[in-house]
Amino acid sequence: MTRKRRRIYVIGGFMLIFATAAALVLTAFEENIVFFYSPTDLAQKLKQEPFPPNRRLRIGGLVEEGSIRRAPDGLTVEFRVTDTVEVISVRFRGITPDIFGEGQGVVAEGSMAADGVFVASEVLAKHDETYMPKEVAEALKKAGQWQGEKNEQRTE
Amino acid sequence: MTAELGHFALVLALSVALVQATIPLLGAWRGDQGWIALARPAAVVQCLLIVIAFGALMHAYITSDFSVLNVATNSHSAKPLLYKISGVWGNHEGSLLLWLLILVLFGAAVAVFGGNLPAPFRARVLSVQAMIAVGFLAFVLFTSNPFERLLPAPLDGRGLNPLLQDPGLAFHPPFLYLGYVGFSMAFSFAVAALIEGRVDAAWARWVRPWTLAAWCFLTTGIALGSWWAYYELGWGGWWFWDPVENASFMPWLAGTALLHSAVVVEKRDSLKNWTVLLAIVTFSLSLLGTFLVRSGVLTSVHAFATDPARGIFILAFLITVIAGSLTLYAIRAPAMKGGGLFAPVSREGGLVLNNLLLSTACATVLLGTLYPLFLDAVTGEKITVGPPYFNATFGPLMLPALIAMAVGPMLHWKRADLTGAIQRLKFAIVAAMAALFVTLVMAHDGPWLAIPGIALGVWMIAAALEEAAYRLRLFRAPAGESLRRLLRSPRSAWGTTFAHAGAGMVIIGIVASSAWQVEKLQIMRTGDVVAVGDFSFKFVGASPFRGPNYSAVSGTFQVSRNGNDFATLKPESRNYQDPPMETTEAAIRTGWGGDLYAVIGDPTGDGAWSTRFYHKPMIHWIWMGALIMMLGGLVSLSDRRHRVGAPARRGAAGRPLNVAKSPAGE
Numbered sequence: 001m002t003r004k005r006r007r008i009y010v011i012g013g014f015m016l017i018f019a020t021a022a023a024l025v026l027t028a029f030e031e032n033i034v035f036f037y038s039p040t041d042l043a044q045k046l047k048q049e050p051f052p053p054n055r056r057l058r059i060g061g062l063v064e065e066g067s068i069r070r071a072p073d074g075l076t077v078e079f080r081v082t083d084t085v086e087v088i089s090v091r092f093r094g095i096t097p098d099i100f101g102e103g104q105g106v107v108a109e110g111s112m113a114a115d116g117v118f119v120a121s122e123v124l125a126k127h128d129e130t131y132m133p134k135e136v137a138e139a140l141k142k143a144g145q146w147q148g149e150k151n152e153q154r155t156e
Numbered sequence: 157m158t159a160e161l162g163h164f165a166l167v168l169a170l171s172v173a174l175v176q177a178t179i180p181l182l183g184a185w186r187g188d189q190g191w192i193a194l195a196r197p198a199a200v201v202q203c204l205l206i207v208i209a210f211g212a213l214m215h216a217y218i219t220s221d222f223s224v225l226n227v228a229t230n231s232h233s234a235k236p237l238l239y240k241i242s243g244v245w246g247n248h249e250g251s252l253l254l255w256l257l258i259l260v261l262f263g264a265a266v267a268v269f270g271g272n273l274p275a276p277f278r279a280r281v282l283s284v285q286a287m288i289a290v291g292f293l294a295f296v297l298f299t300s301n302p303f304e305r306l307l308p309a310p311l312d313g314r315g316l317n318p319l320l321q322d323p324g325l326a327f328h329p330p331f332l333y334l335g336y337v338g339f340s341m342a343f344s345f346a347v348a349a350l351i352e353g354r355v356d357a358a359w360a361r362w363v364r365p366w367t368l369a370a371w372c373f374l375t376t377g378i379a380l381g382s383w384w385a386y387y388e389l390g391w392g393g394w395w396f397w398d399p400v401e402n403a404s405f406m407p408w409l410a411g412t413a414l415l416h417s418a419v420v421v422e423k424r425d426s427l428k429n430w431t432v433l434l435a436i437v438t439f440s441l442s443l444l445g446t447f448l449v450r451s452g453v454l455t456s457v458h459a460f461a462t463d464p465a466r467g468i469f470i471l472a473f474l475i476t477v478i479a480g481s482l483t484l485y486a487i488r489a490p491a492m493k494g495g496g497l498f499a500p501v502s503r504e505g506g507l508v509l510n511n512l513l514l515s516t517a518c519a520t521v522l523l524g525t526l527y528p529l530f531l532d533a534v535t536g537e538k539i540t541v542g543p544p545y546f547n548a549t550f551g552p553l554m555l556p557a558l559i560a561m562a563v564g565p566m567l568h569w570k571r572a573d574l575t576g577a578i579q580r581l582k583f584a585i586v587a588a589m590a591a592l593f594v595t596l597v598m599a600h601d602g603p604w605l606a607i608p609g610i611a612l613g614v615w616m617i618a619a620a621l622e623e624a625a626y627r628l629r630l631f632r633a634p635a636g637e638s639l640r641r642l643l644r645s646p647r648s649a650w651g652t653t654f655a656h657a658g659a660g661m662v663i664i665g666i667v668a669s670s671a672w673q674v675e676k677l678q679i680m681r682t683g684d685v686v687a688v689g690d691f692s693f694k695f696v697g698a699s700p701f702r703g704p705n706y707s708a709v710s711g712t713f714q715v716s717r718n719g720n721d722f723a724t725l726k727p728e729s730r731n732y733q734d735p736p737m738e739t740t741e742a743a744i745r746t747g748w749g750g751d752l753y754a755v756i757g758d759p760t761g762d763g764a765w766s767t768r769f770y771h772k773p774m775i776h777w778i779w780m781g782a783l784i785m786m787l788g789g790l791v792s793l794s795d796r797r798h799r800v801g802a803p804a805r806r807g808a809a810g811r812p813l814n815v816a817k818s819p820a821g822e
Contacts (some may be wrong), residue, residue: 058540071678075678095390
């Protein structure tokens with residue numbers, strides 16, 4: 001085994017693994033990237049073309065005041081997410097996160113149902129209440145409704 | 157007054173670090189013994205100064221000195237003492253001070269215990285360490301001063317995020333940082349070696365214990381973090397492929413690769429360039445982790461800093477460190493020739509495979525973590541790369557590494573016989589087959605991927621044990637011989653056994669808990685009973701109570717199995733006042749077979765409560781396995797080879813190699 005042959009083996013092995021990894025990454029990117037839409041973005045997007053069924057996406061904005069309704073089964077909750085320009089209706093079955101509430105920022109992941117309601121499989125709560133989710137803050141900025149730092153700190 | 161003392165100590169530490177970063181380095185270059193000798197006292201003094209600064213901040217927290225802005229923003233007088241202490245690093249400024257403290261502790265450790273290092277080399281290592289310290293001290297002093305005053309002082313503080321008020325999280329950041337910063341040692345050793353232009357077996361022997369220690373800490377830190385997420389966030393998940401988690405996982409993957417490639421340098425004087433590169437990459441990933449978490453690029457519980465100046469500072473620092481060290485590498489590395497030759501099937505070959513797979517897997521994680529940031533910066537499009545991406549890329553790449561991991565320790569150095577090695581693993585093969593069969597019978601309705609998954613875990617554990625048995629000649633030699641071998645076999649070999657078996661346990665825990673989890677979500681009234689797998693949960697009632705700094709509702713659930721009382725679970729839903737926030741405290745009962753997990757949600761208003769239960773089979777194996785991996789690291793660290801006879805260098809060609817001919821050599 002010469003040094004040269006060893007190098008060829010190592011490089012060959014590396015190329016093989018690298019090619020596998022590249023193939024895996026590309027297919028995974030193709031299938032598993034989830035785009036984020038603000039209510040305004042989503043409304044525009046839906047005007048152009050509907051999403052294929054089960055296409056996963058994320059939406060985010062503020063939970064509209066007075067919009068939270070709990071279904072009689074007690075577990076399904078319906079609410080509207082707004083960036084103050086457009087509104088999306090959302091349905092979610094499960095225990096809502098601790099910081100979920102009207103007027104609060106929210107990010108939800110799921111897909112569009114045939115009736116035009118966004119069915120969330122996950123309502124995200126990883127941010128604490130002093131911070132607005134970043135996507136939501138930017139969505140609000142774009143809609144021209146951002147009031148700077150004031151919104152970021154809950155005023156008690 | 158104490159705050160000013162702390163601030164002053166930081167300024168002094170910066171000036172000491174500046175001296176330490178330059179004078180010993182120049183001294184080593186000029187051969188000036190006096191300048192070289194400056195490194196050790198400088199490192200110790202720098203350490204003492206940071207200890208004073210850290211102590212001052214801790215004093216301010218414990219005495220609730222709200223005239224210090226940092227304390228006023230992050231603490232509250234009604235907080236329990238433990239969280240006043242952990243509050244020191246539960247915020248941006250304090251956590252950086254902790255980072256620094258650990259950095260200089262490691263530096264001082266080299267100064268004090270590094271007696272067997274050649275003086276010029278030690279001086280260079282300490283100078284490189286001091287350069288990192290200069291960067292972080294400047295960052296703390298210019299953008300994130302923890303000692304800033306707030307006048308007039310408020311009557312009380314704003315409090316610590318309740319999610320962070322948890323014993324698990326009190327110790328998660330220090331361990332993580334011990335790991336991150338521990339890799340700075342490997343980095344400093346690598347850069348010092350590049351400056352000297354020499355990497356040899358002795359170098360690998362010096363680097364390995366530091367890397368091992370850092371790896372143990374990081375393993376503990378990651379395990380604590382995921383355990384915390386599991387019991388505190390209340391949705392039963394323990395790993396989300398969240399960018400913040402990836403930030404700590406990437407250095408772990410690279411560090412694991414480094415640990416293994418350093419063995420090859422030590423034993424066979426081979427793979428030197430690669431090992432040095434890995435040392436640089438590992439620490440760069442640690443810095444990247446700090447950048448991702450601290451810069452506010454990612455918004456989450458972890459991101460304390462939202463000030464862009466800080467982000468730009470860390471980014472500039474990151475670029476300087478990475479670009480500087482890689483440039484040095486590009487200049488110096490080609491001159492370093494690889495040593496011992498080996499066949500593709502050999503211990504070295506196995507370790508190369510491990511390195512290739514680990515680093516490629518690490519690269520896919522890096523890509524998935526950074527791509528959304530990149531896309532956002534370039535096009536403004538917001539995307540998320542979630543768990544499916546990581547499962548589809550990281551999983552398949554790790555699979556061969558895990559299978560091969562069992563065989564690697566059975567291979568000889570230089571040239572090995574794969575068939576022979578696999579034959580020696582016949583017990584492990586039988587065990588894996590048996591596991592496959594038993595799982596198939598017990599879980600005949602799938603999921604199908606989980607069945608080979610369990611067999612894989614069993615294969616890894618059994619192979620690790622069989623390798624140990626082979627090493628002891630257990631049942632093949634008289635018991636006395638095995639006992640003698642038990643006492644004499646090197647600790648690092650036992651480290652491998654533990655770590656590999658622990659990894660197998662982690663796999664079993666992951667597979668079993670995700671494949672056979674039972675989840676139940678429902679509304680319950682007092683007296684209702686819900687079946688979860690073999691268990692039935694009876695809702696006894698919910699009652700309010702007051703904790704030290706929160707009010708809460710506690711639900712009581714009587715769990716029985718086959719009609720026998722099994723456990724009482726009392727999950728809570730807490731309402732903190734300072735700052736106002738609601739948290740969920742899951743109730744978890746860990747048994748041999750797995751965890752029962754109960755969460756109480758919101759009242760529906762008519763006397764019913766939303767509740768959620770899980771049965772997660774064998775999930776505790778994940779953390780037990782991680783603990784055993786960490787123990788393996790500690791056992792390996794205690795190997796006397798790392799302490800005694802860490803050899804002096806002989807000549808430019810490096811010391812004669814002790815080539816181990818048998819698998820028992822490692």
